[in-house]
Amino acid sequence: MYNKKLHFNRFCQYFCGMFNKLLHEPYDIVLEEKDVWEQTRFSQPTFQLVYIREGKGHHHINGNRYDYHPGKLFIVAPEDHYHCDITEHTAFIIIRFTQLFITQLKDDAERLELCDWMKKTDYIFNNFHSRAGCIFRDAADEAMTQALLNSIAREHQQHGKGYQLIIRQSVSILLNLIARNLLMSESPDVQENNGPSSVLRIISYLQEHVYQPDMLRMPALAAQFNMSVHYLGEYFKKHTGESVQDYIISYKLKLVDVRLSYSNMRVREIAQELGFTDESYLSRLFKKYRGTTPGMYRKMNRKQPASAS
Numbered sequence: 001m002y003n004k005k006l007h008f009n010r011f012c013q014y015f016c017g018m019f020n021k022l023l024h025e026p027y028d029i030v031l032e033e034k035d036v037w038e039q040t041r042f043s044q045p046t047f048q049l050v051y052i053r054e055g056k057g058h059h060h061i062n063g064n065r066y067d068y069h070p071g072k073l074f075i076v077a078p079e080d081h082y083h084c085d086i087t088e089h090t091a092f093i094i095i096r097f098t099q100l101f102i103t104q105l106k107d108d109a110e111r112l113e114l115c116d117w118m119k120k121t122d123y124i125f126n127n128f129h130s131r132a133g134c135i136f137r138d139a140a141d142e143a144m145t146q147a148l149l150n151s152i153a154r155e156h157q158q159h160g161k162g163y164q165l166i167i168r169q170s171v172s173i174l175l176n177l178i179a180r181n182l183l184m185s186e187s188p189d190v191q192e193n194n195g196p197s198s199v200l201r202i203i204s205y206l207q208e209h210v211y212q213p214d215m216l217r218m219p220a221l222a223a224q225f226n227m228s229v230h231y232l233g234e235y236f237k238k239h240t241g242e243s244v245q246d247y248i249i250s251y252k253l254k255l256v257d258v259r260l261s262y263s264n265m266r267v268r269e270i271a272q273e274l275g276f277t278d279e280s281y282l283s284r285l286f287k288k289y290r291g292t293t294p295g296m297y298r299k300m301n302r303k304q305p306a307s308a309s
Helices: 004-024 099-111 118-125 128-132 137-160 164-186 195-208 220-222 230-240 246-260 267-273 279-290 294-301
Strands: 028-036 047-061 063-069 072-074 082-097
Touching: 028 128, 028 164, 082 137, 099 246, 118 164, 128 230, 195 220, 195 230, 195 246, 230 246, 246 267, 246 279, 246 294, 267 279, 267 294, 279 294
Parallel strands: none
Antiparallel strands: 028 082, 047 063, 047 072, 047 082
C-alpha cells in the first residue's frame, strides 16, 4: 500500500543529501542498476545526463514518453520532471552537475579560446532532441560518447591519480559532441520542411540564436524558413499555441531563471546578455510573468552560495 508520508520523507532525505553533497562538489556521478524505478518524480535541482548502459524501458519527461535501450542518452534540465518505467533490468550512468561545474568548464574554455559554455549548455539543455534521447547523427561521435561515459564511470569508481581533472575534461568533450550533433540534427537535409518537424526546426533556431536579437526578428525568421512573415506567425501559433514573440519571451525568462538560481550574474548583466532593453525593462517583464522581482526570485531559489548580489 502506498504511504504518501513515508514517500515524502524518503524524498526529503534523498533531496537534502544530494543537495548538500553538490554544495561542496560541483558534480555527482551515480552508477546504479534497477529493476524498479523507486526515485521521486519531482524535479531535480541539477542538470543531468542520464545514460543507459543496458536494459529497456520508457523514459518519461514532462509528460512525454520515450523508449530507451542501451546507448540512449537523455538530457535533463533542473526544471524537468522525469522518471523511468523499467521493463528490463537497467544499468544507468547518471551525471548530475550544478551551474558551478558549467562555470568551471566555461572558464577552462575561455582560457583555451574555445566556445562560450553558458550559451552552449543553454542550447543543449533546452533542445527537444536532447530530451527525447535523439541526439547523435554521427556514429563515430556516438561511439566516442559511449567510450567517454564508460571512462568517466571507471575513473569515478577507481579514484586514480588526477581522476577529477580527467572527469571534468571528459564531460567537457562530451558536451561538445552533444552540441555538435544537436546542431547537425537541425540541418535542412535532416528534417523535412513541413508539419511539426518544421516547427521543431524553428524552435531550435530560436534557441540557438537567442543571443542574437537581429536574427530573431520576424523578417529574418521568415527569410530563413522561406515563408512570409504573416504565414510564419500563423504557422508557428497553430503548432505551438503561442506566438513567436511570446515563445521567445518565455524561453528567455527560463534562461533568466537559471542565471538567477545558479550564477552570480547581476540583473543588469543578464539583461544585456539576453538582449533586453535594460535592467528596468527586464525587471518589469519578470514581475509580470513570475509575480515577483528578480532579486526576490534569486533569494527564494538560490541553488549555491553566492559571492555577489
